Amino acid sequence: MGYRVAVAGATGNVGREMLNILAEREFPADEVVALASRKSLGTEVSYGDKTLKTKDLDTFDFGGTDIALFAIGSGPTKEYAPKAARAGAVVIDNSSLYRYEPDIPLIVPECNPDSVEMFKNRNIIANPNCSTAQMVVALKPLHDRARIKRVVVSTYQSVSGAGKDAMDELWTQTKGLYVPGQEVEPAKFTKQIAFNVIPHIDVFMEDGSTKEEWKMVVETKKIIDPKIRVHATCVRVPVFVGHSESVNVEFEEPLDEDEAREILREAPGxxxxxxxxxxxxxxxxxxxxxxxxxxxxxxxxPTVENGLSFWCVSDNLRKGAALNAVQIAELVGRRCLKKG
Incomplete structure (x- = not known):
């Protein structure tokens, strides 16, 4: 007997990817329901070989739903996630709304699977920021061996992290630069993104960092170890999909690159x-x-004692969002939910 799964935000980039990954990984679902806002009601989305018609999130009854994957942003999540949780569904939320609340687990299954049990506090689990998720998968096995003191990371983040409108802006702006009179002014971004890089993601904070950079700091501490010091610079680049990161790590204990290479080669994910x-x-x-x-x-x-650096690349719509959410659902199914 399988699970009943709902995907909220099924017509968006991440929601569609959630459906794809549920099918690809053969998640044991007897029923998958695609949910969207009323303006997208009836839109068809793919789930493996099947086509699903979206249902109205506003009127959907979550009763009998085992797992609800949310990819609808913080505003709507604040309204609908508690409703789903009260109805008994385990909510796995991709927004930033619940990530920093102490009684809600922030999970990357390769890093802190034991924390998933905390979902019982409120029936909600938070999915980390896309730039954090891929980095901590690489940091955790190294931390287990040599204890990380400090991380300095610079990101090269694709426009898909800012949604479909951002992808459209890169596309139309790039085309417009080749056709005189058809140039496209920045709308989603603060400056031209085509053939450019922008060292600004999310809002600026009082200390001069952006909220995206702050997220990487706080989330790394919550997922791996609160003692790790993190300094991030987050940059948007003219790439459609796939985040890259240059990561510099300082350890408490000696760790040579050959041993680190073996550790990373064997690590999950x-x-x-x-x-x-x-x-x-x-x-x-x-x-x-x-x-x-x-x-x-x-x-x-060589500039610090016990230092290593590496290049880290991942599909941000997958490990940075949809894949991690489905992996959490798999973890919940194995450890917490009893079926059949």
């Missing part, structure tokens, strides 16, 4: 592609549609 030759590394284009987080350019940082 990671793929090490690290040849010191032209093309011996992974770029965002190559990670699209893949489940793994890829690690390349691993090397010693």
């Amino acid at each position: 990671l793929m090490l592609v690290d040849k010191r030759e032209p093309g011996g590394y992974v770029t965002p284009v190559e990670c699209v549609g893949e489940f793994a987080t890829y690690i390349s350019r691993l090397r010693t940082d």
